Amino acid sequence: xxxxxxxxxxxxxxxxxxxxxxxxxxxxxxxxxxxxxxxxxxxxxxxxxxxxxxxxxxxxxxxxxxxxxxxxxxxxxxxxxxxxxxxxxxxxxxxxxxxxxxxxxxxxxxxxxxxxxxxxxxxxxxxxxxxxxxxxxxxxxxxxxxxxxxxxxxxxxxxxxxxxxxxxxxxxxxxxxxxxxxxxxxxxxxxxxxxxxxxxxxxxxxxxxxxxxxxxxxxxxxxxxxxxxxxxxxxxxxxxxxxxxxxxxxxxxxxxxxxxxxxxxxxxxxxxxxxx
Amino acid sequence: xxxxxxxxxxxxxxxxxxxxxxxxxxxxxxxxxxxxxxxxxxxxxxxxxxxxxxxxxxxxxxxxxxxxxxxxxxxxxxxxxxxxxxxxxxxxxxxxxxxxxxxxxxxxxxxxxxxxxxxxxxxxxxxxxxxxxxxxxxxxxxxxxxxxxxxxxxxxxxxxxxxxxxxxxxxxxxxxxxxxxxxxxxxxxxxxxxxxxxxxxxxxxxxxxxxxxxxxxxxxxxxxxxxxxxxxxxxxxxxxxxxxxxxxxxxxxxxxxxxxxxxxxxxxxxxxxxxxxxxxxxxxxxxxxxxxxxxxxxxxxxxxxxxxxxxxxxxxxxxxxxxxxxxxxxxxxxxxxxxxxxxxxxx
Numbered sequence: 001x002x003x004x005x006x007x008x009x010x011x012x013x014x015x016x017x018x019x020x021x022x023x024x025x026x027x028x029x030x031x032x033x034x035x036x037x038x039x040x041x042x043x044x045x046x047x048x049x050x051x052x053x054x055x056x057x058x059x060x061x062x063x064x065x066x067x068x069x070x071x072x073x074x075x076x077x078x079x080x081x082x083x084x085x086x087x088x089x090x091x092x093x094x095x096x097x098x099x100x101x102x103x104x105x106x107x108x109x110x111x112x113x114x115x116x117x118x119x120x121x122x123x124x125x126x127x128x129x130x131x132x133x134x135x136x137x138x139x140x141x142x143x144x145x146x147x148x149x150x151x152x153x154x155x156x157x158x159x160x161x162x163x164x165x166x167x168x169x170x171x172x173x174x175x176x177x178x179x180x181x182x183x184x185x186x187x188x189x190x191x192x193x194x195x196x197x198x199x200x201x202x203x204x205x206x207x208x209x210x211x212x213x214x215x216x217x218x219x220x221x222x223x224x225x226x227x228x229x230x231x232x233x234x235x236x237x238x239x240x241x242x243x244x245x246x247x248x249x250x251x252x253x254x255x256x257x258x259x260x261x262x263x264x265x266x267x268x269x270x271x272x273x274x275x276x
Numbered sequence: 277x278x279x280x281x282x283x284x285x286x287x288x289x290x291x292x293x294x295x296x297x298x299x300x301x302x303x304x305x306x307x308x309x310x311x312x313x314x315x316x317x318x319x320x321x322x323x324x325x326x327x328x329x330x331x332x333x334x335x336x337x338x339x340x341x342x343x344x345x346x347x348x349x350x351x352x353x354x355x356x357x358x359x360x361x362x363x364x365x366x367x368x369x370x371x372x373x374x375x376x377x378x379x380x381x382x383x384x385x386x387x388x389x390x391x392x393x394x395x396x397x398x399x400x401x402x403x404x405x406x407x408x409x410x411x412x413x414x415x416x417x418x419x420x421x422x423x424x425x426x427x428x429x430x431x432x433x434x435x436x437x438x439x440x441x442x443x444x445x446x447x448x449x450x451x452x453x454x455x456x457x458x459x460x461x462x463x464x465x466x467x468x469x470x471x472x473x474x475x476x477x478x479x480x481x482x483x484x485x486x487x488x489x490x491x492x493x494x495x496x497x498x499x500x501x502x503x504x505x506x507x508x509x510x511x512x513x514x515x516x517x518x519x520x521x522x523x524x525x526x527x528x529x530x531x532x533x534x535x536x537x538x539x540x541x542x543x544x545x546x547x548x549x550x551x552x553x554x555x556x557x558x559x560x561x562x563x564x565x566x567x568x569x570x571x572x573x574x575x576x577x578x579x580x581x582x583x584x585x586x587x588x589x590x591x592x593x594x595x596x597x598x599x600x601x602x603x604x605x606x607x608x609x610x611x612x613x614x615x616x617x618x619x620x621x622x623x
Contacts, residue, residue: 140460
């Protein structure tokens, strides 16, 4: 067991525990998680069966399911999802890396905080979408625009989380490192970094959420492909079923991405735990 | 207690009175149109003129009927949504969005033909584009699923450019301006909002539908919801009468300047509107007839909508258009002679 895991508190890195969890309380959690969507689905079905809302505005679930299958069959959905996933991956990778580096700079250097902190907070205050009108003139409407918007959207929460994580490392740990005679590098990789992991990962999850919101909005405003564009196109064609398919895909992908990040975090923490 | 009963009685009589009046006319009639400009948007079509000059209002003088005019900046889709929400009785908008709405199950009826916008194409000066034929292999922006999309494909086809010969980029108006300024696209198809680009030296006009090909001008319909038409045929007739009156007024060249003044309420300066319409014959452009020419154009837009997969199946035009109200209106005051029937199969 490592110091870090005791700090993090939530998950233990023991190899047997994921299995135990899967057997134990996972199913009930799955039931809890699906209860709300099922209730919503029931309400939706009831509203369309009773004809409370015009079918052009709220199509029946069966119509949406059929559209989902049609869009999936002709490859349109996959093509849209692929381009969106690509934009998201690049934006997240760039934004998270830069944000992590900048966060460490802000955390480690008081001078950097004094010089760059206020500008950073000003940039952070302008939502990614507020940059679109200016950026579109500077870089055009191509992929560069989306990459910049997404990178910015990930950069901010990641930088803040990293800076706070750095500052939250207890002073005692540094002393421990020095007492053990570890090199600066070893102090960083073996003590500071592991103890920062939980906060950095919650920053990363926040960043991915931000990236998702910005991705969809950006594609709805200034794009010719992607899931967000598919939703705008559905509205243009007055086919709300297409819009709802887009919403479902976005929602499901958001959950999947969050789960993926949680899993990665668990793995990394387990690994780090073994080394410290 | 007594007072309560008395006030209840009063309420019932008011309601009953309201319902009796509703047999002839509704209390309010809601008219929608495509709007432009910031703050309170305004229209740049025949309906905006009918609103400004009170042509429809005067038909209802003394009836107590209120007219409610809304100009939708979300253009076609917003009008379809308002129809679906039962927030509109009448609307004029482009043929493509109203085909999309009808195909999705909106129960509308076409009462008259209406003119859409003049279509312009502009190109970057350094892209080596002089005519539409030069667009082969270029990147062209326009807003898909609009009447401009239809017009662009029509005009390009006549210039020998097929859809596979160029890259089409679907962008909204503001993004089109930014995209051509930033050099992301070589040319743009749109309406008169593109003209200021020429003054700024960002792009030059290579096509104007009014000047080069009137058949590729935008067009649309003046529509009513079927429920309204069936419930209030008399009110429907009055609205169409006022609409045709507006068409007659606009057709008189003496009124051109006043028309531009009315349209400038949408935020475009008068000189620009004048330039945009320099080659437009208003009598022909605002011909309300549902004749052979109307059918020819709508059929073309229907074929386009199916080919572009904008609709799952095309609506039936003969069932959709109802010329009876228009014919009544045209029989009055020698208007029949103003707009002779067009066969529409000549070209």
